[in-house]
Amino acid sequence: MKQIYFDNAATTAVDPKVLEAMLPYFQEHFGNASSLHSYGQTAQGAVDEARDKVANYLKCKSQEIIFTAGATESNNLVIQGIVNYLSQNNKSLHIITSKIEHPSVLEVFRFLEKQKLAEVSYLDVDQFGLISIEKLKKTIKSNTVLVSIMYANNEMGAIQPIQQVGELIKKVRTERGAKSLPLYFHVDAVQGLNYLDCEVDTLGADALSASGHKIHGPKGIGFLYLRAGVKVRPVNYGGHHEYNLRPGTLNVPAIVGLGKAVELVKNYKNKNVIKIKKIKEALINDLKKIDNIRFNGPENGCQLPNIINVSFLKAEGESILMMLDLAGIAISTGSACSSGSLEPSPILTAMGIKPEWSHGSVRVSLSKFNSLPEVKVFVQELKIAIAKLRKMAP
Ligand SMILES: Cc1ncc(COP(=O)(O)O)c(C=O)c1O
Numbered sequence: 001m002k003q004i005y006f007d008n009a010a011t012t013a014v015d016p017k018v019l020e021a022m023l024p025y026f027q028e029h030f031g032n033a034s035s036l037h038s039y040g041q042t043a044q045g046a047v048d049e050a051r052d053k054v055a056n057y058l059k060c061k062s063q064e065i066i067f068t069a070g071a072t073e074s075n076n077l078v079i080q081g082i083v084n085y086l087s088q089n090n091k092s093l094h095i096i097t098s099k100i101e102h103p104s105v106l107e108v109f110r111f112l113e114k115q116k117l118a119e120v121s122y123l124d125v126d127q128f129g130l131i132s133i134e135k136l137k138k139t140i141k142s143n144t145v146l147v148s149i150m151y152a153n154n155e156m157g158a159i160q161p162i163q164q165v166g167e168l169i170k171k172v173r174t175e176r177g178a179k180s181l182p183l184y185f186h187v188d189a190v191q192g193l194n195y196l197d198c199e200v201d202t203l204g205a206d207a208l209s210a211s212g213h214k215i216h217g218p219k220g221i222g223f224l225y226l227r228a229g230v231k232v233r234p235v236n237y238g239g240h241h242e243y244n245l246r247p248g249t250l251n252v253p254a255i256v257g258l259g260k261a262v263e264l265v266k267n268y269k270n271k272n273v274i275k276i277k278k279i280k281e282a283l284i285n286d287l288k289k290i291d292n293i294r295f296n297g298p299e300n301g302c303q304l305p306n307i308i309n310v311s312f313l314k315a316e317g318e319s320i321l322m323m324l325d326l327a328g329i330a331i332s333t334g335s336a337c338s339s340g341s342l343e344p345s346p347i348l349t350a351m352g353i354k355p356e357w358s359h360g361s362v363r364v365s366l367s368k369f370n371s372l373p374e375v376k377v378f379v380q381e382l383k384i385a386i387a388k389l390r391k392m393a394p
Pocket residue numbers: 009010069070071072073102104150152153154188190191210211212221222
């Protein structure tokens with residue numbers, strides 16, 4: 001049975017060119033990048049090169065890139081780091097995020113709120129999953145120090161108006177003046193890095209998180225872009241690695257792999273986007289022929305080219321996923337099965353989507369390694385699954 005992998009928002013296959021770049025750093029060049037001898041210097045050289053590649057893509061300085069173990073760590077470092085640093089000298093801080101962030105952002109905000117380290121505002125989204133700039137403007141207060149908004153949502157692909165947020169924050173900062181509290185803008189760019197413009201000055205971002213395994217790089221590696229001058233208190237303490245912000249022996253093979261993966265994104269982004277858009281279009285056209293379905297998320301330009309979120313009436317998302325898995329096809333669902341009861345996806349709920357639709361939602365996420373013929377097989381198997389499930393539905 002030929003396998004079809006349509007779950008690329010969860011993780012991606014390592015690109016063979018990435019693997020090839022990494023391999024020498026496991027055995028031949030295994031040195032510790034902190035060592036002064038030539039083993040160490042070779043490793044350090046490879047780390048420097050990877051850092052330059054990431055900085056080149058983001059159009060920032062290499063010293064503004066901090067390697068981490070993934071975006072979860074990057075998000076924790078910047079959000080906790082900013083609040084912990086500023087709370088040393090300020091009593092009441094206010095921070096803003098949206099209701100549809102990844103748990104690695106949302107849970108950090110909830111933790112800081114619970115610890116009474118900051119007051120938090122969670123922005124609503126509209127029926128397409130988009131935040132409102134007007135509402136954000138009204139939510140910013142004189143003690144707001146951080147706004148954290150994801151570039152694109154992992155569940156239904158909504159691309160947020162990041163540039164507009166960046167402009168608004170710059171404006172507020174200018175109005176506040178130099179003597180007031182700082183106001184920083186953090187972007188979780190995990191799902192956008194592959195497909196969207198990530199130049200930090202264009203976005204107006206002071207911090208940006210990303211992850212290797214979503215861009216055909218290795219797992220357990222990511223980075224945080226932190227604009228020069230943004231002060232954070234580290235989460236972990238130890239050695240002097242990564243500008244004293246992230247201690248621990250550098251994972252050289254993974255860093256090399258991440259650097260290569262980012263370089264490939266930069267060089268082939270346009271070509272990959274064209275290919276993936278074609279597959280997505282074919283998929284949407286075929287899906288439209290199934291009755292009682294709805295597409296979730298924004299239309300056209302405001303959705304990632306690789307994500308489709310679609311709901312089927314009278315067919316549970318989990319059951320569709322299981323049946324497709326038996327047919328060798330991997331997709332995903334946003335619903336979580338907790339203690340026997342099916343909870344609708346919080347993201348779809350925040351968008352105002354009714355439970356009868358959100359229970360039947362699945363996410364299909366594509367990559368450059370997918371092809372048009374896979375669409376036919378997928379839709380054929382999906383139709384069989386939906387027909388069976390609807391027959392069994394009460
Ligand atoms: C939007 C978003 N942010 C953060 C993360 C966490 O990334 P990592 O797996 O590198 O910790 C993910 C992973 O699914 C994600 O989709």
